[in-house]
Amino acid sequence: MKKLIATSALVALSATSALTTAALAACPAVTVKNNKGITGDVMHNVFGLKEFESKAGCTMSFSENPSIKALNKRITGNGALPPVEKRLPEEPMVVAPYDKIGKYGGTLTGISNATESGTSENISYRHVNLMRIGDDLNTAIPYVAKSVSVNDDSTEFTFTLRKGHKWSDGEPFTAYDIEFWFNDLVSNKKIMKKMKNTWKSGDTPMTLEVIDDLNIVFKMAAPRPMFLQELAVTAYQAFQPKHFLSQFHPDYNPKANAIAKKAGFKDGYEAINFYYGASDWKDVPSPYLKDPSLKKVKALPGQRAAVPTLESHIVVEDSKDGRKVVANPYFFVVDTQGHQLPYINEVKELYIKDNEVTTLKMVNGEIDIKHQNLNLAMAPALLDGADKGTYKVYFLSRPKYFVFAPNLTHKNPEIRALFEQTAFRKALSIAIDREEINEVLLFGQGKSVQYTGFSPTAPFLKKSWLENRIEFNLSKAKAEFKKLGLKDRDGDGFYELPSGKPLNLTFLYQPQAFPAKGAELLTQGLNDAGFKTGLREVTTDEYRNAMSANDTDFVVGKRGNVAYRLNATNFTPPFSGFFGTPNGVAWGQYLDTKGKEGIKPPAWAYKVIDLHDNKFSQYAPSTPEYARYAAQAAKILNEELPYIGLYESPQPFYVNNAVKNVPHHVLKKGVSPTEGRHAVPFGGYQYYLDR
Numbered sequence: 040m041k042k043l044i045a046t047s048a049l050v051a052l053s054a055t056s057a058l059t060t061a062a063l064a065a066c067p068a069v070t071v072k073n074n075k076g077i078t079g080d081v082m083h084n085v086f087g088l089k090e091f092e093s094k095a096g097c098t099m100s101f102s103e104n105p106s107i108k109a110l111n112k113r114i115t116g117n118g119a120l121p122p123v124e125k126r127l128p129e130e131p132m133v134v135a136p137y138d139k140i141g142k143y144g145g146t147l148t149g150i151s152n153a154t155e156s157g158t159s160e161n162i163s164y165r166h167v168n169l170m171r172i173g174d175d176l177n178t179a180i181p182y183v184a185k186s187v188s189v190n191d192d193s194t195e196f197t198f199t200l201r202k203g204h205k206w207s208d209g210e211p212f213t214a215y216d217i218e219f220w221f222n223d224l225v226s227n228k229k230i231m232k233k234m235k236n237t238w239k240s241g242d243t244p245m246t247l248e249v250i251d252d253l254n255i256v257f258k259m260a261a262p263r264p265m266f267l268q269e270l271a272v273t274a275y276q277a278f279q280p281k282h283f284l285s286q287f288h289p290d291y292n293p294k295a296n297a298i299a300k301k302a303g304f305k306d307g308y309e310a311i312n313f314y315y316g317a318s319d320w321k322d323v324p325s326p327y328l329k330d331p332s333l334k335k336v337k338a339l340p341g342q343r344a345a346v347p348t349l350e351s352h353i354v355v356e357d358s359k360d361g362r363k364v365v366a367n368p369y370f371f372v373v374d375t376q377g378h379q380l381p382y383i384n385e386v387k388e389l390y391i392k393d394n395e396v397t398t399l400k401m402v403n404g405e406i407d408i409k410h411q412n413l414n415l416a417m418a419p420a421l422l423d424g425a426d427k428g429t430y431k432v433y434f435l436s437r438p439k440y441f442v443f444a445p446n447l448t449h450k451n452p453e454i455r456a457l458f459e460q461t462a463f464r465k466a467l468s469i470a471i472d473r474e475e476i477n478e479v480l481l482f483g484q485g486k487s488v489q490y491t492g493f494s495p496t497a498p499f500l501k502k503s504w505l506e507n508r509i510e511f512n513l514s515k516a517k518a519e520f521k522k523l524g525l526k527d528r529d530g531d532g533f534y535e536l537p538s539g540k541p542l543n544l545t546f547l548y549q550p551q552a553f554p555a556k557g558a559e560l561l562t563q564g565l566n567d568a569g570f571k572t573g574l575r576e577v578t579t580d581e582y583r584n585a586m587s588a589n590d591t592d593f594v595v596g597k598r599g600n601v602a603y604r605l606n607a608t609n610f611t612p613p614f615s616g617f618f619g620t621p622n623g624v625a626w627g628q629y630l631d632t633k634g635k636e637g638i639k640p641p642a643w644a645y646k647v648i649d650l651h652d653n654k655f656s657q658y659a660p661s662t663p664e665y666a667r668y669a670a671q672a673a674k675i676l677n678e679e680l681p682y683i684g685l686y687e688s689p690q691p692f693y694v695n696n697a698v699k700n701v702p703h704h705v706l707k708k709g710v711s712p713t714e715g716r717h718a719v720p721f722g723g724y725q726y727y728l729d730r
Contacts, residue, residue, distance in 0.1 A: 066097035069375040071137045082173040082180050084135040091133045091375065101127060101377045104143040106384050110365040113355045115344035117208050120368055123379055128201035130185060132372045134725060137700045140374055141382035141727030147407045147698065149388045150397055152579055154357065160411035161388045164723025165350040165364065169198055170271035179271040183278070183349055193264040196257040205369040206347040210282045214255035219281035221247050223288060224315060229308050233631055236608065237269055241652040262657045279315060280347045287311050314346050351381040351724040361389040372724055382727035394550060401693050404429040408701070410692040414554050415481045418691050433692040440687035441553065442490055443471070443561060443595045447681060448625035448638050450589055453536050457523065464680040466519035468508040470568040471561070473686055480557050485688035492609050492676040495687060499666040504677040509684065516568060525569070533571035544572045544592040549582040552596040552620070561595070587617055589624040596620035598682070610651035610672060612640050614681055622681055643679050647672050700725050
């Protein structure tokens, strides 16, 4: 028997749809703040159309943004728009806005470092997936999917889509777009060299069965009771537009390579990898967006300046200075009075790498909303500026936490032999003065915490694990380094390797991953401990590429989010993806190639992999079985320290007063939009501007 996740209220409309029925009564302005006694069956502020009409005693009529036709003209490749009733699914999702029914119009201004550098925040307000996390911050609810059912042993997940749902260019969105995504992109090694663990049970990939246009079954080889939660918090979108990408796919189109070459690519696979890439979801600018005249697009029938999307907004411009996204005229969500969302016409994202400039723009009220990469060092200036009354600053109590580590698979064999010793990492942990970092960088508001592989708030973690070797004891650390064969042979105050060769290290950092002042303190601490270490700031891309290429001495960055316990990469080398903080890259290479390349991981790593793949991931986090096996994995990671925990601290969140319907009740719970990847319920589509 299947467990129905979305209730029967979320069924498709019949041919006598409310889309074509004269209104019997105007639908009430139901909001989260004033729900008028009307709440959803699945989540209090989310409804199916028939469900809402029944509960509100109304027949909904639909209206559109008066600027939508002008916005549509900026989406290269889109044709003339049909009426809004023809653009919405037969059963659109109905959402109660947080405070008020919004008003259309305006441009929201955000800020990041560069394309795919600090952009997760701006992406999170428009991102969609088959599932999302509800306002209770726990329940996975249908989003792009209309409903989902699960069999008794959590090995089959049947998703039902909305009839009439369309991509941003007006083409139908069906189960075949999901099938194409998995069978022809994710499972094709010319496109995806390594399948994400999300789509596997252990080492066995899932399979898909299309029932019809609107129904598809995800089948797992072993129980995956948390699959829907994982799907709700991942950035990876389980669908891609077959009608667009298949033109470049040699398996679908014999002219794929020729079309790709005309578009400026070597062949069809290069075109697909550019648009889609190895991330399951990619937010890079199309080459067409770099061409102001867009002559290439106009010369190629059926081309698009950006991949068609199901998100609330679509990218229309991207340059070295920033990007612009405009409202998707086919977005599938409406408010409780039938207004097609999003309310905001356009989002302008500025690319600025200088934190001081970023802070100044916020203080001057030039930015509308910002939290990613803000840190406590910025807080005094932001709080002083808040006195002007143009914006508010929140401090999120559920923060990311930071970790630091030597490169476990360093390319220099002698340095690697040192770094891979657990005793070395334990000594390094007590050589770090976390209290100094806390006072200088965090104004005493941080908390020292050791690494366990899980969020520090996980209930099964022992206090002794979180406090394991976080005390600063430099003399003890030096004594332990001496036992490992490290000596200062030439009297310059720094260690040489046991062989007598110099041990010269470089601390690479980039401000998005770690504050500059923190990098300075860590580098000074390494020097004080006897390691001759230089400090070098690099760009985000340089840092990520260096980590992925195994070209670093140390790694440092943020870890943790709402569903951190669900992140399989935390438990398999290199313990993070490209956009995170990978460590032990050659171990990961060994696992990926089944021993043909790379370096074999130590026995403890295999134990952690087994605990994740075959033990705790097969139970819900609320069960004692999950807690027992997860605690075993945490204990191993806490003893081996592939990462060394540094601190956790409150994170500032900046909101301009002009931005309305921001979920302040969620902010007060201490949660940020990107804490659950891109799925925490901030509902950027229902923001509106009141200048």
